[in-house]
Amino acid sequence: MASRPLCLALSLYSCQVIANPQDVSDSGISLGGQYSLSWINHTLSIEEDTTTVWSTIHGQPFVSASAGNDSFTGSNGAFNITQVDTDRCTGQNITSVEQVPWDGTLTGSAVQAKGYLLSCGISHAEYELTFWVPANLTDRVAFYLNIVPQSGPELKKLYLSFASSPDEDIYGLGAQASFASLKSQSIPVFSREQGVGRGDQPITAILNQNGSFAGGDKFTTYTAIASYITTKGNMFSLSGKDAGYANFDFTVSDLITVRYDSLSMDGFFARAGDMFGAVERLTAGTGRMPKLPSWVDNGAILGIQGGQSKVETIVQHGLNLSCPIAGVWLQDWVGTHGQAGPYVNVSRLWWNWENDEKLYPNWPAFVQGLRDQYNVRTLSYVNTFLANVSTKTDGFRRNLYAEADGAGYFVQNTTSDSTAIISSGPGLVAGIIDLTNPGLRSWFTEVMKTQVWSANISGFMSDFGEYTPVTSDTKLYSMVSDAFYAHNEYPLLWAHYQKETIDNLGLQDEALVFHRSAATGSNKYMNLFWVGDQNLNWGVNDGIKSVVTIMLHMGLSGYAHQHSDIGGYTDTLTYDNYNITRSPELLGRWGELAAVSSSVFRSHEGNIPSVNAQFYSNDTTYEYYAYNARMFVSLAPYRRYILETECATKGWPLLRSPVMYHVNDPRTRNISYQSFYLGPGLYVAPVLDPGVEELSVYLPGSAGTTFKHVWTEEVYYGGRDVVVATPLGQPAVFLVNGTEQVELESFLDFVKRENETKLSIE
Numbered sequence: 001m002a003s004r005p006l007c008l009a010l011s012l013y014s015c016q017v018i019a020n021p022q023d024v025s026d027s028g029i030s031l032g033g034q035y036s037l038s039w040i041n042h043t044l045s046i047e048e049d050t051t052t053v054w055s056t057i058h059g060q061p062f063v064s065a066s067a068g069n070d071s072f073t074g075s076n077g078a079f080n081i082t083q084v085d086t087d088r089c090t091g092q093n094i095t096s097v098e099q100v101p102w103d104g105t106l107t108g109s110a111v112q113a114k115g116y117l118l119s120c121g122i123s124h125a126e127y128e129l130t131f132w133v134p135a136n137l138t139d140r141v142a143f144y145l146n147i148v149p150q151s152g153p154e155l156k157k158l159y160l161s162f163a164s165s166p167d168e169d170i171y172g173l174g175a176q177a178s179f180a181s182l183k184s185q186s187i188p189v190f191s192r193e194q195g196v197g198r199g200d201q202p203i204t205a206i207l208n209q210n211g212s213f214a215g216g217d218k219f220t221t222y223t224a225i226a227s228y229i230t231t232k233g234n235m236f237s238l239s240g241k242d243a244g245y246a247n248f249d250f251t252v253s254d255l256i257t258v259r260y261d262s263l264s265m266d267g268f269f270a271r272a273g274d275m276f277g278a279v280e281r282l283t284a285g286t287g288r289m290p291k292l293p294s295w296v297d298n299g300a301i302l303g304i305q306g307g308q309s310k311v312e313t314i315v316q317h318g319l320n321l322s323c324p325i326a327g328v329w330l331q332d333w334v335g336t337h338g339q340a341g342p343y344v345n346v347s348r349l350w351w352n353w354e355n356d357e358k359l360y361p362n363w364p365a366f367v368q369g370l371r372d373q374y375n376v377r378t379l380s381y382v383n384t385f386l387a388n389v390s391t392k393t394d395g396f397r398r399n400l401y402a403e404a405d406g407a408g409y410f411v412q413n414t415t416s417d418s419t420a421i422i423s424s425g426p427g428l429v430a431g432i433i434d435l436t437n438p439g440l441r442s443w444f445t446e447v448m449k450t451q452v453w454s455a456n457i458s459g460f461m462s463d464f465g466e467y468t469p470v471t472s473d474t475k476l477y478s479m480v481s482d483a484f485y486a487h488n489e490y491p492l493l494w495a496h497y498q499k500e501t502i503d504n505l506g507l508q509d510e511a512l513v514f515h516r517s518a519a520t521g522s523n524k525y526m527n528l529f530w531v532g533d534q535n536l537n538w539g540v541n542d543g544i545k546s547v548v549t550i551m552l553h554m555g556l557s558g559y560a561h562q563h564s565d566i567g568g569y570t571d572t573l574t575y576d577n578y579n580i581t582r583s584p585e586l587l588g589r590w591g592e593l594a595a596v597s598s599s600v601f602r603s604h605e606g607n608i609p610s611v612n613a614q615f616y617s618n619d620t621t622y623e624y625y626a627y628n629a630r631m632f633v634s635l636a637p638y639r640r641y642i643l644e645t646e647c648a649t650k651g652w653p654l655l656r657s658p659v660m661y662h663v664n665d666p667r668t669r670n671i672s673y674q675s676f677y678l679g680p681g682l683y684v685a686p687v688l689d690p691g692v693e694e695l696s697v698y699l700p701g702s703a704g705t706t707f708k709h710v711w712t713e714e715v716y717y718g719g720r721d722v723v724v725a726t727p728l729g730q731p732a733v734f735l736v737n738g739t740e741q742v743e744l745e746s747f748l749d750f751v752k753r754e755n756e757t758k759l760s761i762e
Contacts (some may be wrong), residue, residue: 031111062160066156078193093116098112106135123153124152126148147264162255165232166253168232171553176221177198184253190488196572227557237285240286290524298325299601302318303329303602304328327458332349340426343573351428352387353448367455383461384433413471462514495525531547536568537568540673549673582613588625589687595629601629631754654679662701683707693725697723706737
């Protein structure tokens with residue numbers, strides 16, 4: 001192999017051949033361990049032994065840059081993104097490839113390709129692309145790309161392009177709700193409100209009227225997770241400190257282009273033997289989720305609002321109906337106020353973290369009483385905002401907004417030289433706490449300890465994280481550049497802060513804190529992910545179907561423990577004669593889905609509880625809910641075994657896309673919500689449409705794979721479609737390959753015991 005640099009697309013400069021100071025063998029330059037870098041026939045490639053793990057495409061530029069500022073419009077979390085690419089560089093050369101000293105590497109050195117980006121309008125730039133094997137993670141290659149403009153209009157963003165197999169399908173990039181494989185898509189990585197509808201019509205169009213982006217689209221998501229894995233076992237991730245806006249372009253069959261809104265970017269990649277190995281290598285770098293407390297296995301977490309008397313009555317009634325209850329989730333512990341809406345008022349929470357003395361006047365004693373009398377734990381609610389409670393008619397003890405505003409503890413607006421206000425409808429004015437401010441962290445920790453954790457709660461919904469403005473006049477206390485980069489980092493800071501508080505209080509084995517917003521690396525700080533606010537309907541992009549797709553992609557992004565709001569969250573009442581409310585059937589089928597898919601079984605009343613079927617609406621709905629909770633509990637030994645032996649040690653998800661086990665079965669690559677594996681032993685096809693009494697299920701793999709239908713004990717073989725009965729309470733669940741795990745005995749006992757149970761949605 002020639003030990004000389006490669007020249008590409010020369011248009012402004014002649015290629016300077018710089019001798020490599022290191023000895024170069026025919027196998028390339030060693031990166032350390034089994035990895036080496038080579039350049040042959042105008043192609044840079046990195047091999048692990050004889051396997052190519054990364055390469056450029058022959059003769060094509062692989063680094064580029066452009067000018068222009070991307071446009072982010074919208075507010076209150078509903079951001080619309082317009083990418084602006086002007087004067088993108090069309091040429092590239094390589095002037096040297098050589099070993100350089102580099103800290104943190106296995107060998108003490110790295111291999112660096114240097115050269116120029118050419119024909120960037122009237123600009124040009126120098127770049128350095130450096131590769132090394134990290135000393136602490138020797139199963140991957142890390143990289144750092146840096147671009148230094150040399151002349152002309154200011155370049156603003158970079159592009160890194162590399163080869164992809166045309167037959168390679170791609171998964172991950174966080175909470176993706178609308179696609180099975182991401183191949184052929186161009187995916188923005190930006191944390192924001194997911195929107196109401198996300199392409200399901202007519203609700204999306206109604207919400208997006210008059211220039212609004214409240215309806216979102218198929219790409220809007222709460223998470224900004226810049227990592228993916230592929231059916232080839234490839235894994236790629238940006239570094240957690242690269243929090244700018246990124247876009248992953250998979251639209252060219254043999255090429256992947258990562259567009260990043262900065263002139264420097266770092267990350268890592270590897271190629272494992274299969275998709276499981278890819279997830280394991282990914283999570284070894286980004287982190288693995290802390291242990292899920294064992295008490296969640298004991299039953300349902302009842303989402304209730306309305307005060308102490310109502311809560312206790314519903315708990316007692318559920319226990320009388322043989323509903324196993326692990327806890328209650330009381331988001332209205334801080335009190336509520338009404339906001340006008342079509343037909344009925346919407347109830348909103350007071351974001352002032354103290355108990356409301358009208359609804360929960362004896363909060364600490366009430367929380368303790370539920371635990372002592374019923375063995376029922378209590379979860380509350382906290383978010384990233386503080387609301388001005390000066391208009392709270394039934395009073396308050398502390399106005400945390402006023403305290404934080406006076407101390408400058410909120411994200412600031414430099415134009416007004418004051419708090420950057422978040423308005424969430426009439427009567428609610430709030431600020432976002434600035435987690436980069438050490439004064440805020442100290443003050444807010446005191447608030448959390450004395451007003452949130454002081455009652456014997458067992459955790460809370462840790463809401464929001466995606467609202468930080470991205471305008472030029474937004475300022476945080478400790479900001480490296482501007483709010484544009486702080487925005488995607490905020491969910492990581494929020495998760496880290498909560499985990500730090502839990503650790504300081506010694507509540508690691510008790511606390512359940514669940515988040516919906518996330519960034520690359522957030523998983524190592526949260527023990528439960530919640531898929532966010534979905535419509536209370538059967539929708540693909542933003543309904544019951546979407547939660548399965550989200551959980552599958554999140555699992556392949558390193559988030560092993562997940563759940564959804566049973567029944568969904570978002571009601572919509574409109575003046576357009578189109579309304580979304582929850583039916584008893586949807587509530588029951590969503591409970592079935594949670595029982596056989598989720599790490600935690602938790603319900604939600606929805607944002608307009610009065611128009612929805614609730615699990616406690618009557619004995620019929622409560623009995624269906626209790627049945628599903630019993631099914632969830634029956635699977636607890638099996639779930640816990642997987643959580644402890646595979647999720648904790650390898651980062652593998654509890655809920656698994658069929659393609660992970662059947663990568664050579666082309667039909668599995670297009671399965672999103674239709675079916676999934678719960679661990680290795682159960683294959684599940686949930687009922688996700690109304691009025692369905694039997695379901696056509698595709699059983700993946702070959703004829704050598706067996707699937708035993710648990711409700712009828714009939715055995716089927718892989719590679720075919722089968723039709724099975726799915727009466728209420730019986731999602732299509734199959735034992736895979738005759739598994740006889742002892743951890744499944746309680747579930748199979750449940751099936752035998754409850755097989756004749758008759759449920760109703762009347």
